[in-house]
Amino acid sequence: MNLKVKDIMTSDPVWINYRDTIQTATQIMLQHRIDGLPVLNDQKKLVGIFTKSHAFRALGRDINIPVYDIMKRDVITINEQATPEEAWQIQVGRLPVVNSSGELVGIATRTDLVNAFYLQLKYAMKELKVIINSTHNSIIAIDSNSNIIVFNKAAENLFNISRSDVLGKQIDDVIPYSSLTSVIQDCKAQFTQKMVLCGKSVLVNKSPIIDNGEVIGGVGVLQDISELEMISDELRTVQLINKELNTIIDFSADGIVVADSSGIILKVNNAYLEIMGISQEVLIGKSVKWLVEKGYLSESVILKVLQSRKSETVALRLNTGKEIILTGTPIYDEEGNIYRVVANVRDLTELNCLREQLKEARGLTMKYLSEMEKYRLDKILEDVVYQSKEMCVKIEMAIKVAQVDSTVLLLGESGVGKEVIAEIIHKSSNRSKGPFVKVNCASIPNELIESELFGYEGGAFTGAYKDGRFGFFELANGGTIFLDEIGEVPLDIQPKLLRVLQEQEIYRIGGRKPIKLNIRVIAATNRDLEDMIKVGKFRQDLFYRLNVVSILIPPLRQRRDDIPALIHHFLNKFNRKYSLNKKISSRLISKLIHYDWPGNIRELENTIERMVILSSDDLIDTDNELLNSDEKQVISSFKNLNLHDVLRETEKNLILQVYNECRSTHKAAQILGVNQSTIVRKLHKYYPNSKKEIPQCINDDNLH
The missing domain is CATH 1.10.8.60 (Helicase, Ruva Protein; domain 3)
Known part of the structure; x- marks a missing residue:
């Protein structure tokens, strides 16, 4: 796929004549929201470029003078016949494209070039897939977790399994006793193994997939020999297998070379000859040392195998500029002596080029994702008012803890903004699209708090709805529940809260089946829970479950900024x-x-x-x-x-x-926007001897 710049550029770009005024050029840039304009002469040839920097420099000058007086004349351009790779080397955001006559024919942006590289990569992957599916032998590849990632057409026919049914599954679940995972564990290739898989006799060649010295998977090439065994004797079978293996070698996309125990080259395939740029007549019968002496290779993997008596892998750069990786594997005779060395050679040049292009594309993607995340956090905090260093630390801590699902305990005096911090945690978490349910535990009467939190089944008690009712915890399922004034929860309800935190499940009043939940709990209090534990008003085990991550919000007097x-x-x-x-x-x-x-x-x-x-x-x-x-x-x-x-x-x-x-503390609290308990406490504080004058200040707390 040989793309040219003309294939991916933006045609018919916006341009101006060199006689156009600065005012005209500026209006065109604003209209089209662009940072620069190519400047053409009367023959439509590029003579310069006018950018927003020129427009800024023209401030205070006569805006009716032609752009020719202040434009940049030495413009970097590229020919329309150039490749995207050549254009990429020119570090210009909007690159003018000209034809052989110097006429402007388009603009090539960095985005255009990235799209071109993506098309080339997509085409290369498609070719690779066609090659794998066109191979006669069954090819099965797994990743480092033994999940199937390649299952070609021949493998589908061999095992009568659809590729879509096996991709992503464990190899041993699909093909028991394949032992393909052993090459990952041993990091050694295994050649010409005869196996019976799914009732069929096959020959298997297995090799680890190595990237930068790390084993990232394994690949097996399988040859079905069931029919051959049925119609031929053992000698004939061996002869046919040898012939087929030679055919496999000859048609392999990777280069393969076979040498004897002295390093004399016995066989090479066409791929190896093409990679090395040498003919078979010259190479067969030569020692691998000859390749090093003549400068074809800087070192020989076959010599390393003969010296170490184990598989070796080397990466080299040839004089032609090609980057190759060579893997040599010893083959032993019955007495344990090396009698053959097989080396596999793969050309990595194009793959490395595509990898670098993909890396750059991923870098741009990560940059955009980072900018989007920053914008999201800015939107979350746009209504939060704070200037002090103390609150900056607390906000950063809240955003950080939002990234995990742990329980959070917010501490601080009444009115310091605990609910605001709870909302920040919810909106910054991956639960932000779920519900955020706020519960003020102090405002719920003790006799109603269990049904309000956990709900009830129909007919659970007198006056209950016949269909039952959801509690706050069920309403928060999939999101976050904020339990404000947690220190006001009665002792008999606290074990049930503990169960929610430990098991992520509840029982409705009157219910016998547990209801599974997926919620995050944020609790808040202005009381000293540890002092309450000492006097038996708060459970210690519940405190430990709530206090996974605690954030102490300082009072306003400690953050006067x-x-x-x-x-x-x-x-x-x-x-x-x-x-x-x-x-x-x-x-x-x-x-x-x-x-x-x-x-x-x-x-x-x-x-x-x-x-x-x-x-x-x-x-x-x-x-x-x-x-x-x-x-x-x-x-x-x-x-x-x-x-x-x-x-x-x-x-x-x-x-x-x-x-x-x-004449109601409940209504007074609603009017003034505070908790009912606050009104009662303030009345007692300011009028300690006025219970007769204010008879409802205590009693109606028990009525509402």
């Missing part, structure tokens, strides 16, 4: 939400940075939202009112107040206002 970015992020978010255009003064930002934020990011977000809603001016400063007049809590200045106290009072009054309006 993130606070300005988060402030602006939340400010933009609530400006969009409420159709406002509020801004925060640098003086207030400075104070917010130095506040300790016990509620972390969640507290910061709520604070910014309150400021946006309650401030009367477009500029939120330390002297703005943060609360409305009805609450009678106006903060006129931050100058003489501690920011922690201000935010504490704001939170206290806001929680009480919302609670008094709805």
Whole structure:
């Protein structure tokens, strides 16, 4: 397959006349989204090239001057009759192609050349397949794992098995007792073995497949001699086998040479003569030393075999430039003496060339895949706000652990962003197309948590749906489940969680059959599980199963570099939400940075939202009112107040206002976007002696 540049180039390329202006050339490049334009004269001959670099240099100049004044004149071109290999040596992304008259006839890109090499490789592989299937002898090849990779037409006929039924299967499962795997283990060729395979007598030649000194498989050439044994006596059979073996040698694509125990050449095939460039009349009867003395070979593999008395392999480059690999194998007589040496010679020149081209193509593919993966990670992190070195380390760790399926335990105070890290792990993993189910264990009543997590069968208990119900674990099958507030799971449920982690299966309530799962578990807590283990509130074995990989997310006060970015992020978010255009003064930002934020990011977000809603001016400063007049809590200045106290009072009054309006901690938690347990805890904290005034703050936790 002799491709020329004209066969693979892009014909009728976009070009400009040397009198066209810089403005015209720039508009054409923008229109066609190209980086350069060939410049032709009136005779359609190439006289230069105008690139985007010329356009940039022309900035500030008269854009109506002709491109001829600033174009590059010494343009690298290639003739349309050149080969793709010659074009590849010219390191130009868009290579102008000209005919014998110097006229521009096309453009050859690197992509065009890679496609040309792929076509050549595809054609070569097709030829190799035709040759193998045209061979009279059965050829069976296996890889290093003993899986069949080649099974030619003759082998199909010999064993009456379709090639499609055996490719990829173990050789011993298809052809028992073939012992083809022995050449991989022994790294030695085995010639002319008589065997009975699948009820047929065959002669087998087996050789290891060696690449760069490493055995990567084995190949067997099989000759069916069943009919010969049936109609001939043993002597006649041996004579016919010898004749057929000689025929095989003569028609082998590899070069074969046979020498006696003194190194005298007895037989060669046509392939060997063609590789060496010498006639049979000159070679037969000569010593292999003669080939070395005359410069045909730099060393002889047959001499090495006679010296070592074992198989040898050498790789050589001939004077003609051909690269060959020679494998010599000794043949012993009944007394254990070498009486023949058979050398196999293979021309690797074309194969090596194709291998290099394939390597380059694979390199480009890996580069594109790497760029696609980087783009995917950028999309995952585009909504994650962080600037500090501490969070950069945690994000990198999350992306790294996402590549494996191990359980992850996220640790950190309430509001630090554990759920965000869990989403990053899910989206960066190979489960990203599966479901991501978030479960807040603290928000589920103890009497319902088992049915919510594991589901139930129909009629399992009074009030159950007749068809049963999926639990959160089944909903997450094929994806990731995020168990937030894992420390709030009751002790009697913890053994069932342990079973999910150990066995990847669950039992529904009322069910008797295990349900197999394929899920990844990410757990999170703001509690010290090891302290809970000591007081008997958390199982140690469950902790060990959860704590395969742990990520401790630092509180906001330990990564203050993130606070300005988060402030602006939340400010933009609530400006969009409420159709406002509020801004925060640098003086207030400075104070917010130095506040300790016990509620972390969640507290910061709520604070910014309150400021946006309650401030009367477009500029939120330390002297703005943060609360409305009805609450009678106006903060006129931050100058003489501690920011922690201000935010504490704001939170206290806001929680009480919302609670008094709805009289339910469950509804108050929904309105304020926090957990119900947080509302209850804050009410007890801010109003420890007000249980009579707030009777529902405890009781309705048991109702919802």
